[in-house]
Amino acid sequence: MINWVLVIIGEILVAVGAICDLIAAIGINRFPNFFVRLHALTVGTIGGAFVPLIGIALIALGAEFLGVYRFFMAGASVIAAILLLFLAPVGSHAIARAAHRSKAAVVHPKIVDRLEEDREKGVIE
Amino acid sequence: MGIEEQVMLFITAIIPIFIVSIILYLIRILKGPTIPDMVIAVDAISYDIAVFLAVLAIYFKSPILISCVIVLMLWAYALDIYVAKYLESKEMGE
Numbered sequence: 001m002i003n004w005v006l007v008i009i010g011e012i013l014v015a016v017g018a019i020c021d022l023i024a025a026i027g028i029n030r031f032p033n034f035f036v037r038l039h040a041l042t043v044g045t046i047g048g049a050f051v052p053l054i055g056i057a058l059i060a061l062g063a064e065f066l067g068v069y070r071f072f073m074a075g076a077s078v079i080a081a082i083l084l085l086f087l088a089p090v091g092s093h094a095i096a097r098a099a100h101r102s103k104a105a106v107v108h109p110k111i112v113d114r115l116e117e118d119r120e121k122g123v124i125e
Numbered sequence: 126m127g128i129e130e131q132v133m134l135f136i137t138a139i140i141p142i143f144i145v146s147i148i149l150y151l152i153r154i155l156k157g158p159t160i161p162d163m164v165i166a167v168d169a170i171s172y173d174i175a176v177f178l179a180v181l182a183i184y185f186k187s188p189i190l191i192s193c194v195i196v197l198m199l200w201a202y203a204l205d206i207y208v209a210k211y212l213e214s215k216e217m218g219e
Contacts (some may be wrong), residue, residue: 011135014180018142018153021173025149028169036162037153039167048146049172053194056179065129066188073188080194084172087198091168092207098209099161106159117188 013055034105038096045088055079081112086125136184143177164208171201 024044031037037042057077060070099105100115107113136170150170157163175197211217 003128003177005167012133014135014139017141017176021146022142023177024169025146025173026168028153029149034159034165037162037165044146044169045172046167048175052176055180056176059132059183060188062127063132063183066186069188073182073191076191076195080175080179080191080198083195084198085217087202088168088172091209092165092201092210094211095164095205096163098212099159102212104146105157105161110162124164 001028001063003079006058010055010058010060010062016053017048017052017055020044020051021049024048025100032109033097033107035096038092041092042089045084045092049088050081053077053084057081076077132183134162139180140177141172143180147173147177160208160212164204168201168205169196171204202217 021044024040024047027043028037028039031040056079057074059072060066060077063070066073101119115124141187143149147170149185150166150173151165157166167178175194178197179194207217
């Protein structure tokens with residue numbers, strides 16, 4: 001009984017993750033510039049990788065046909081999910097800061113950019 | 126219907142979604158106008174392939190495949206940091 005509960009909850013989480021992944025993939029193709037695409041990237045990171053990894057861990061705990069090593073699989077999935085939760089936002093913030101400071105990304109549909117104006121006036125370094 | 130058949134059916138239904146998203150990310154990698162666009166697309170595709178590997182580990186009943194997932198995540202993080210460092214100061218850091 002507990003195996004069924006674990007497997008069903010895990011499958012729901014994996015399904016949510018797959019849908020988030022598809023939405024992020026569509027968004028990363030249709031959004032107009034780099035800083036908007038970053039939003040789609042974070043949808044694909046937390047919703048599309050963290051959530052299904054937790055779901056994989058639950059499925060592996062509940063599925064007895066995987067043998068003894070299913071506990072290793074569940075532990076490795078949880079460790080990978082927690083590493084991802086810490087490291088992926090750090091990476092996307094670093095790449096966004098670098099792209100804004102070095103003007104590597106073209107911001108084409110732009111209303112106003114106060115940070116860039118301040119940097120040109122020399123208010124901040 | 127036992128647990129094994131149900132899980133196999135579910136994974137068979139979920140695999141095409143991952144493949145379609147991988148193809149969509151590949152389009153952005155190939156036509157991305159600037160370097161940061163390609164880098165975030167490579168990030169997203171590595172996280173996606175990591176989850177796909179974890180799903181395949183259940184599908185093929187071989188739990189040892191899961192150890193590749195951690196390596197893929199750390200590799201994507203290292204790529205982020207290196208490219209950010211290069212864009213800011215035009216050197217890789219020695």
